[in-house]
Amino acid sequence: MCAERILDVIDSPADLTGLxxxxxxxxxxxxxxELIRTVADTGGHLAPNLGVVELTLGLHRALDCPDxxxxxxxxxxxxxHKIITGRRAQFPTLxxxxxxxxxxxxxxxxxxxxxxxxxxxxxSVALGMACARDAVGGDETVxxxxxxxxxxxxxxxxxxxxxxxxxxxxxxxxxxxxMSISPNVGALSGYLARVRLDxxxxxxxxxxxxxxxxxxxxxxMVAAGEAAKESVKQLLVPGMLFEELGVKYVGPIDGHxxxxxxxxxxxxxxxxxxxxxxxxxxxxxxxxxxxxxPDTFHGISPFSIESGKVNGADGPMxxxxxxxxxxxxxxxxxxxxxxxxAAMPSGTGLSAFAERFPGRFFDVGIAEEHAVGLAAGLxxxxxxxxxxxxxxxxxxxxxxxxxxVALQGLHVVFCLDRAGLVGEDGPTHHGVFDLSYLRTVxxxxxxxxxxxxxxxxxxxTAIHTPGPVAIRYPRGAGEGVGLPDEPQxxxxxxxxxxxxxxxxxxxxxxxxxxxxxxAADLLAENGVAASVVxxxxxxxxxxxxxxxxxxxxxxxxxxxxxxxxGFGAAVLEVMADMxxxxxxxxxxxxxxxxxxxxxxxxxxxxxxxxxxxxxxILGKLTDVRDGDGEHAHEHTAGRRRTx
Numbered sequence: 001m002c003a004e005r006i007l008d009v010i011d012s013p014a015d016l017t018g019l020x021x022x023x024x025x026x027x028x029x030x031x032x033x034e035l036i037r038t039v040a041d042t043g044g045h046l047a048p049n050l051g052v053v054e055l056t057l058g059l060h061r062a063l064d065c066p067d068x069x070x071x072x073x074x075x076x077x078x079x080x081h082k083i084i085t086g087r088r089a090q091f092p093t094l095x096x097x098x099x100x101x102x103x104x105x106x107x108x109x110x111x112x113x114x115x116x117x118x119x120x121x122x123x124s125v126a127l128g129m130a131c132a133r134d135a136v137g138g139d140e141t142v143x144x145x146x147x148x149x150x151x152x153x154x155x156x157x158x159x160x161x162x163x164x165x166x167x168x169x170x171x172x173x174x175x176x177x178x179m180s181i182s183p184n185v186g187a188l189s190g191y192l193a194r195v196r197l198d199x200x201x202x203x204x205x206x207x208x209x210x211x212x213x214x215x216x217x218x219x220x221m222v223a224a225g226e227a228a229k230e231s232v233k234q235l236l237v238p239g240m241l242f243e244e245l246g247v248k249y250v251g252p253i254d255g256h257x258x259x260x261x262x263x264x265x266x267x268x269x270x271x272x273x274x275x276x277x278x279x280x281x282x283x284x285x286x287x288x289x290x291x292x293x294p295d296t297f298h299g300i301s302p303f304s305i306e307s308g309k310v311n312g313a314d315g316p317m318x319x320x321x322x323x324x325x326x327x328x329x330x331x332x333x334x335x336x337x338x339x340x341x342a343a344m345p346s347g348t349g350l351s352a353f354a355e356r357f358p359g360r361f362f363d364v365g366i367a368e369e370h371a372v373g374l375a376a377g378l379x380x381x382x383x384x385x386x387x388x389x390x391x392x393x394x395x396x397x398x399x400x401x402x403x404x405v406a407l408q409g410l411h412v413v414f415c416l417d418r419a420g421l422v423g424e425d426g427p428t429h430h431g432v433f434d435l436s437y438l439r440t441v442x443x444x445x446x447x448x449x450x451x452x453x454x455x456x457x458x459x460x461t462a463i464h465t466p467g468p469v470a471i472r473y474p475r476g477a478g479e480g481v482g483l484p485d486e487p488q489x490x491x492x493x494x495x496x497x498x499x500x501x502x503x504x505x506x507x508x509x510x511x512x513x514x515x516x517x518x519a520a521d522l523l524a525e526n527g528v529a530a531s532v533v534x535x536x537x538x539x540x541x542x543x544x545x546x547x548x549x550x551x552x553x554x555x556x557x558x559x560x561x562x563x564x565x566g567f568g569a570a571v572l573e574v575m576a577d578m579x580x581x582x583x584x585x586x587x588x589x590x591x592x593x594x595x596x597x598x599x600x601x602x603x604x605x606x607x608x609x610x611x612x613x614x615x616x617i618l619g620k621l622t623d624v625r626d627g628d629g630e631h632a633h634e635h636t637a638g639r640r641r642t643x
Contacts, residue, residue, distance in 0.1 A: 005030050010084050013060035013111075024258050028053045031080055032286040034091065040305045042094045043424060044102050045076040047284035047297040048147075051177050051255075055145075055279055056080040058261025059173065062269070063141060066110040069129055073122035073146035073156075075103035075428075076299070077175070078112075085111035095424035097597030103428055117428020118393065119366045120153025122146045123172055127159055130168040141269050142170040148178065149343060152365030163274045164246025171268045172247065172276040175255065177283040177294075242276045251278025256285065295346055299425075316480035319473040320417055322452035324349030325483065326459045327386060328356055335360075336384045337463065340375055342368045348388035348417050368393050372400035372412075379410040384463060387412060391419040391431025391472060398437060405468050406441045412469075413462040419448070419472035420511055420560030421589070421603065426596030432589045434472050435509075436565035439539050445469045445492060446538040448510030452478030454536070460487035474511045474560065476599075493540035501529030504556060504617055505549035509535045509567045512558040512587075518610035519558075523617060530617075538567055546574045554624055555584045556617055560608060563588035585620045587613060 006023055007030040009015060019027065031053050039046040057080070059070065065085070072078045082100060083091055086109060093099025104112035114125050126144035133140055150156060151174065163170070242249045248271060253260045261279060268275040283298075284290030289308030290297035302311045331337040331353065338360045339353045345363055354361040364371045368389055375385035389397070394416050405412045419431040438446045445465060449455040455473055462469035495507075498517060508516035513534045520530040531552065533545050549555045555575070557568035568586035575584060589606050603609050607616060 007031060007034065007083075007088065010088060011086055013063070013065055013084055016057060016061050016084065021259065024057060028057060028258070029286075031083060034083060034088075035079060036287050036305060038092055038094050039079075039300070040303050041092070042096060043299075043301040043303075044095050045079070045299050046287070047290045047294040048077040048177075049079040050286050050290055051281045051283040052077045052175060053080050053256075053286070054258045055173075055175060055255045055261055055281060056084070058258040059143065059145070059265055060084060061258070062262045062265035063143065066113070068141040069113045069126070069143065070111075071114050071122045071126040071129070071142070071144045072104050072116055073144065073150045074119050075116035077145075077147070078104050081111065082109070085109055095426075095596055097595070097601045101426055101596055102424060103426065115428070117426075118396070119150040120146075120155040122150070123156055123159035123163060126170055126172075127163050127166070127168060130170040131166070134168065143173055143265070144170070145173045145175060148174065148176040149366055152343070153367055154369060160242070160245050160247060167246065167273045169272055170274055171265065172274065173265070174251070174276055174278045175281055176252065176278060177281045247274045247276050249276050249278065251276075252280045253278070255279035255281035316477040317452055317483070318477050319449075319452055319455055319475070320347070320349040322349075322455050322478060322483060323388070323415060323417070323459065323473070324352050326456040326487070328353050330460065330463055330487075331357055331360065334384065334463070336382065338362065338378055338383050338385050340364065340371050340378075340385055340387045342366055342371045342389055342393065344388075344390070347390070348415070350388055368397040369400050372397040373404050375412045376400070376404035376408070376410055379405070379412050380408075385412050386415060386459075386463075388415045388417065390429070391416040391434045392422075392429050395433065395437065401444075401468075402441055406443050409443055409467050411466055413459070414468070414470040415459070416470060416472040418475045420474045421594060421599060421606075422475050423599045423602065424596050427593040430589075430594055431472070432560065432562050432594070434470075435538055435559060435561040435567050436569075438470050438472070439565070439567075439570060441468075443467055444539065447471050447490075447536060448538060449473055449536075450479075450508070450510060450513035450534050451481050453481045453484050456483050456487050457490055458536075461490045464489050465492070472510065479514060490536065493537050493542050495536055495542040495545040496534040497545070498532045498534055499530070501531045503528045503530060503552065504554045504621065505531040505533065505552040506556045506558060506613075506617075507533050507535050507545070507549055507567075507571060508558045509538060511560050512608065515608060515610050515613060516558050519613035519617065522610055522614040526614070526618060528618070528621065535567070538570060541570055541574060543574060546571055547578065550575055550578065550580045550582045552582070554617070554621055555582055556587060556613075556620075557584070558587040558608070558613060559589075561588055562591060564591050583620065583624050585616060587616060 006027045032050055035046065035049050087100055090100050095102045101108055103117045104115060106112050106115055122144040123146060126142045130142045146156060250264055250268060253264050255261060264277045268277055283294040300310065303309060304311065327339060339350050340362045341348050341350050342364055343366045345351050345354050362374060364374060371387055375387050378385045416434055419434055421432060422429045438444060447458045449458050458471050462471055499520060506516040506520060516532050520532050523530050535542060535545065557571045559567040561567060563586060566588060568588055572584055587607060594602060594606060604612060
């Protein structure tokens with residue numbers, strides 16, 4: 001190699017084939033340096049990628065991509081894959097606007113065969129690809145790379161069951177690092193731990209059949225029949241869980257040994273049927289802070305490499321922290337409260353609750369549907385379940401929300417973190433659909449706080465309001481207003497008028513309330529007086545506030561949610577029912593998938609900055625005045641007379 005770094009000449013997986021063991025080891029070290037340096041600058045998923053460096057190199061050496069297909073479950077561990085598949089030079093743009101996406105993206109590279117971002121989907125997708133391959137007589141190898149955390153999701157087992165039935169030729173590479181984001185929980189995690197750690201399992205893996213045949217017990221089993229033999233085999237042989245599903249099992253092997261991974265994949269390729277290769281790795285390997293705190297470095301903001309501390313961590317309390325503190329305070333007063341999360345106690349702010357009330361805390365693993373079903377049962381038994389899940393993941397439990405909770409009017413509190421745009425994680429993680437999918441559910445009350453203090457009041461309200469209640473709030477820092485000493489119960493369907501003006505009424509909800517206020521300040525500089533209302537409730541909607549707004553020449557709604565069926569749509573429906581012809585302007589996230597990038601850039605792109613809101617309102621007011629404004633004012637005056 002004439003280059004100073006081996007990495008500098010790796011432009012495709014084909015460039016890996018000529019490297020010897022020492023060069024591969026050097027390359028792995030260079031990749032880790034590149035990962036740490038880049039993520040320290042851009043933020044991202046560091047610990048998962050540090051753990052799969054050798055795994056990825058061995059996998060690509062054994063395959064012929066992009067003809068062969070790799071489906072990355074979640075996809076947050078695909079950085080190494082991106083680096084060695086032609087995106088090395090662009091990798092420093094990771095997660096920046098217009099740069100390399102933090103998840104697989106089909107439009108970015110032919111090596112990315114499926115856009116992922118949510119857990120437990122890879123086996124299903126890979127099986128579909130294998131079926132399509134066989135339908136046209138193809139011969140490519142299809143591999144699903146799934147973590148042990150994702151394997152706790154029910155969809156993964158649905159796919160494994162179908163895979164065992166169809167017996168399609170494909171590989172499931174199980175990356176076992178004992179972590180999803182926080183440490184894994186559940187019986188499956190314990191099973192994999194026993195496979196990893198019990199020397200008896202490993203020692204008997206290859207020779208249990210012959211050992212049985214040589215012993216008296218084995219002879220007795222032969223005499224007793226195959227069923228007895230299989231039952232004892234299940235007690236002794238690792239992987240029997242998968243074998244019983246019809247999927248051949250190989251492992252566990254060292255995922256940090258490139259040669260072992262490569263050999264296992266090459267052998268699995270020759271099997272005429274499904275194979276699961278169980279690979280053990282260590283999350284965060286190669287960077288001490290990430291090894292010591294893999295949950296913190298699972299997804300992290302820009303940080304100092306030397307100290308491992310996040311840059312600029314000081315600032316206003318986050319909505320997540322405010323929720324966590326408030327829930328602990330509420331739970332100290334009411335022992336009926338229990339908390340549920342889906343593998344994210346830290347990310348949802350429940351770590352303090354879990355430590356304070358371990359017997360009342362449930363981490364169900366990556367299983368959102370089960371989380372909501374569990375909550376329904378707890379509510380039926382007199383508990384008050386608080387289900388804390390990211391907005392984008394709550395979508396996965398929509399049926400349970402409707403059928404198991406709302407249909408029966410059960411008192412379950414849903415707290416949806418990361419609502420709205422989430423910045424660099426991009427379209428798979430933007431929580432911009434919840435106002436739309438929540439407001440359609442009969443009997444479900446929906447709130448959105450404008451600041452962290454209001455979140456505390458809303459949690460208190462939800463806990464003391466019968467029936468199902470949902471609160472959605474954004475990622476990141478609050479407004480710095482502090483937390484109230486005594487939370488108050490908010491009257492359902494009541495808003496808060498923040499300022500009055502005669503020219504336009506701006507109805508905001510959640511994170512957009514402050515944007516509405518700042519836009520009103522900018523409008524005042526242009527001689528436009530705006531009323532601003534913090535609506536607070538999406539459902540029930542404050543009908544009187546909408547009626548008052550309709551007395552203005554223009555009604556504007558603003559929300560950090562898709563324009564299809566959300567808050568603005570609800571206001572327009574009410575205005576239609578009222579028979580008003582007041583012009584309206586709906587400002588929301590467009591009906592499209594928004595890319596990744598920093599929040600201010602994305603908000604500007606979708607027109608939700610104060611400046612963009614001002615410009616949109618000024619433009620609409622001009623249209624109203626130049627168009628049928630007089631007609632609209634006549635109807636407004638008429639409504640004033642008749643109300």
